[in-house]
Amino acid sequence: FLRTINKMFIVFPWFLLLFPVTLFCCRGAQGRFAYKLLHDLFANYSSALRPVEDTDRALNVTLQVTLSQIIDMDERNQVLTSYLWLRQAWLDAHLTWDKDAYDGIDSIRIPSSYVWRPDIILYNNADDRFGGSMETNVVLRSDGHITWDSPAITKSSCKVDVSYFPFDGQRCRLTFGSWTYNGNQIDLRNRMDTGDLTDFVENVEWEVLGMPATRNVITYGCCSEPYPDVTYTLLLRRRASFYIFNLLLPCIMVSFLAPLGFYLPADSGEKVSLGVTVLLALTVFQLLVAESMPPSESVPLIGKYYIATMTMITASTALTIFIMNVHHCGPGARPVPPWARWLILHHMARLCCVYEVGESCKSPRRVPDGRVGRGDAGGPGESPMEGDMGAEAGGCPRDRCVCHHDGLLRNVDYIAGCFRRHRASQRRTGEWKKVAKVMDRFFMWVFFLMVFLMSVLVLGKAA
Incomplete structure (x- = not known):
């Protein structure tokens, strides 16, 4: 046993010293074969x-094309990076060898400039430098x-x-082909029916739906030979969340502010200012x-929505100016026409629930004698108090009345006439103000409905 142990300690260190030397010699021999192979291959190669x-x-x-990343999509210049x-x-x-003659070397990696390369370029290149691919091995x-x-x-x-921005999709084509070799010299074919998307880095703005590949053979007008190319069609769909929250929703909210200008009181002086601000x-x-x-020439969908909304706001501002003119017509205005009284003050007022204090939205206030509204008890241009005063003055005998002087009677008649004219002008002004208020409410609901329908139409068209 001790002899065996001594032999192992004597032999093992020598084995450890000889193993790296043997390995180095093998590796060095393979390196010499690779150098010899490279020299033999390119000795007479062009x-x-x-x-x-x-x-x-x-x-x-x-x-075969592998899409790794979409760097940028410049819609204005129509360039995809x-x-x-x-x-x-x-x-x-011309570059074949017997691998057994070179220590079993089956493949080598050499600079691409050493070998012949097909001049495959991107036909629809939009780079001003017109750079090609990287010089790899x-x-x-x-x-x-x-x-x-x-x-x-x-x-x-x-x-x-x-046309459907921001709910649009794009089809971008990448066409690859030889620039100088025709189809009789180079037969270009796609390796797969689609581009490789396994290593694609997701883009925050665009979603890739697919990348089908097609082979085309085209005969150009300059040459009679056919030129094959491979076209990859990149199918993109825009992620619309950013544009919805930053462009579409603010526009919808601002659009709903425009009809509220009709709800503002005419005496506030801010009706036109609100429309102009919006x-x-x-x-x-x-x-x-x-x-x-x-x-x-194609206007985007959101642009059409903006134009329609701006047109609506312009119309609402113009109507607001007209309604304010009706509201501030003054005491010298003509009485409300009968058709306007019947259509606006009777039907549209009940439809829009515009009523005075004491009236109801469903049934207007009625006076005891059965007639509707104010100012109907004493005839046109008269109040009940004025009628009683006139009757009393007319029924008072001249010899018993203390007001027997003609000058005093004329003054009293003048004051009563002024009072009657003032009450009549107030009634006409009140009627015109009510006409303006009814028109305000009516157009407010009309424009609210228009904004809602336009918003639904835009979203439905996008879907």
């Missing part, structure tokens, strides 16, 4: 020529297959339709929307 053995045959190139991962794969017939396998994964930040033109507030909101929208 990256300028298309790597095919038969120049009459097309080279198959597959493309996105972060993509591009994977291109093709077969290079390619994976070269022993059978000649090359895989090139490269990230790229692209700016692509996208036709933006803002109109200015909506103008500010309209400018905010117009700054972010492209100057196109």
